[in-house]
Amino acid sequence: MKKIYDSPAAALDGLLFDGMFIAAGGFGLCGIPELLLDAIKQAGTKDLTFASNNAGVDDFGIGILLQTRQVKKMISSYVGENAEFMRQYLSGELELEFNPQGTLAERMRAGGCGIPGFYTKTGVGTVIAEGKEHKDFNGETYIMEEGIFADLSIVKAWKADETGNLLFRKTARNFNPPAAMCGKVCIAEVEEIVPTGSIDPDLIHLPGIYVHRIIQGEHEKRIEQRTTRKREDA
Amino acid sequence: MWDRNQMAARAAQELEDGWYVNLGIGIPTLVANYVGDKDITLQSENGMLGMGPFPFEGEEDPDLINAGKQTITEMDRTAYFDSATSFGMIRGGKIAAAILGAMEVAENGDLANWMIPGKLVKGMGGAMDLVAGVGRVIVVMDHTNKHGESKLLKACTLPLTGQAVVDRIITNLGVLDVVEGGLKIVECAEGVTEDELRAATEATIV
Numbered sequence: 500m501k502k503i504y505d506s507p508a509a510a511l512d513g514l515l516f517d518g519m520f521i522a523a524g525g526f527g528l529c530g531i532p533e534l535l536l537d538a539i540k541q542a543g544t545k546d547l548t549f550a551s552n553n554a555g556v557d558d559f560g561i562g563i564l565l566q567t568r569q570v571k572k573m574i575s576s577y578v579g580e581n582a583e584f585m586r587q588y589l590s591g592e593l594e595l596e597f598n599p600q601g602t603l604a605e606r607m608r609a610g611g612c613g614i615p616g617f618y619t620k621t622g623v624g625t626v627i628a629e630g631k632e633h634k635d636f637n638g639e640t641y642i643m644e645e646g647i648f649a650d651l652s653i654v655k656a657w658k659a660d661e662t663g664n665l666l667f668r669k670t671a672r673n674f675n676p677p678a679a680m681c682g683k684v685c686i687a688e689v690e691e692i693v694p695t696g697s698i699d700p701d702l703i704h705l706p707g708i709y710v711h712r713i714i715q716g717e718h719e720k721r722i723e724q725r726t727t728r729k730r731e732d733a
Numbered sequence: 734m735w736d737r738n739q740m741a742a743r744a745a746q747e748l749e750d751g752w753y754v755n756l757g758i759g760i761p762t763l764v765a766n767y768v769g770d771k772d773i774t775l776q777s778e779n780g781m782l783g784m785g786p787f788p789f790e791g792e793e794d795p796d797l798i799n800a801g802k803q804t805i806t807e808m809d810r811t812a813y814f815d816s817a818t819s820f821g822m823i824r825g826g827k828i829a830a831a832i833l834g835a836m837e838v839a840e841n842g843d844l845a846n847w848m849i850p851g852k853l854v855k856g857m858g859g860a861m862d863l864v865a866g867v868g869r870v871i872v873v874m875d876h877t878n879k880h881g882e883s884k885l886l887k888a889c890t891l892p893l894t895g896q897a898v899v900d901r902i903i904t905n906l907g908v909l910d911v912v913e914g915g916l917k918i919v920e921c922a923e924g925v926t927e928d929e930l931r932a933a934t935e936a937t938i939v
Contacts, residue, residue, distance in 0.1 A: 528802075529802070552816070599857055600816070601820025604819070608817035619865070621865045623895075623896060624843075624893055625896070668796045669781075669797040669813055673816050675815065676815040723798070723802040
């Protein structure tokens with residue numbers, strides 16, 4: 500079965516529908532599926548729910564889908580970098596469900612592993628715990644969180660082989676593996692597709708079983724906070 | 734009274750050789766400058782152990798950032814992993830300590846540092862996971878807010894980040910531990926008397 504597609508639009512063909520639930524990889528602007536987000540914008544799919552740690556900035560990442568009002572709801576841990584997001588949220592146009600970052604990552608991982616719920620101490624005694632099942636284990640209280648099962652996963656990797664085995668690069672890995680695991684279908688956009696067999700099987704970060712469609716493309720890879728030190732400080 | 738750097742230096746004394754540690758944004762970030770000869774590995778919760786300093790100009794890598802989204806560098810010991818693994822080590826108690834800032838701390842160890850009702854809410858990020866999961870939670874903050882009111886309270890007024898999670902508080906006025914019944918003064922900052930520390934604190938001091 501051929502997994503490689505010619506373009507982001509071709510890879511998304513037949514998968515998009517209004518009101519769908521998408522899990523997206525990335526942390527800030529690092530390791531985000533920028534090509535697929537752009538193609539979803541072009542497709543005009545509406546009323547989207549996104550599970551994504553962040554919401555991009557106004558003109559990059561999920562922010563571009565906020566500008567076109569394609570997003571109905573965000574499930575995120577931190578959304579502070581996006582003025583349009585805040586405007587839509589405060590005016591009631593956009594739903595927002597805050598998840599603690601580790602809870603969000605584990606909800607994705609759990610969904611991908613067929614685990615519908617799990618218990619965590621994170622958020623006990625806070626607004627996050629309101630309305631959730633509480634249970635004691637060994638004298639400590641935990642709350643139940645649910646696994647995420649998305650209609651579609653969109654992720655960014657560094658390299659893929661032709662069977663979808665993925666390699667990520669540095670901290671651009673972040674939410675991409677758990678996001679990839681929790682969707683019914685996963686599309687990975689990569690910087691380079693390499694011949695099957697050219698990646699050492701011991702070094703593969705995410706096995707191709709989780710990846711159904713692959714596209715290769717040029718990535719802008721924008722930096723959100725450029726911080727440096729002077730050479731004389733060394 | 735201690736300044737920001739002195740508070741960071743005092744917080745660095747809390748860290749023990751061999752520890753894996755997570756540092757928050759602000760004064761906690763400065764703690765890295767004062768660890769001296771101790772073998773400390775810094776975790777960045779977006780998926781990295783062994784966080785190095787900022788890169789030299791021209792060597793920034795968009796694929797290498799910290800949890801504050803700043804460009805950083807790797808070290809010989811660096812390991813990368815995904816977010817679920819990263820918070821697995823946090824939730825699993827593998828990270829020995831987190832040093833973080835706060836808006837309010839209560840005498841029972843409740844911590845509020847993510848949300849002011851009526852103001853712009855950006856999200857808790859990884860703060861709730863960190864305070865619930867790591868071995869020791871050390872708060873570094875100013876003792877009073879900009880109106881001169883104590884940030885060490887009998888009970889938090891802001892929405893909580895975690896319930897009874899704080900172990901030790903380092904402020905510009907001194908060091909206090911959360912103990913049975915309230916806060917216990919561990920030491921006073923240079924030039925601060927115990928009476929001054931008590932007078933600036935709303936929380937019960939035992």
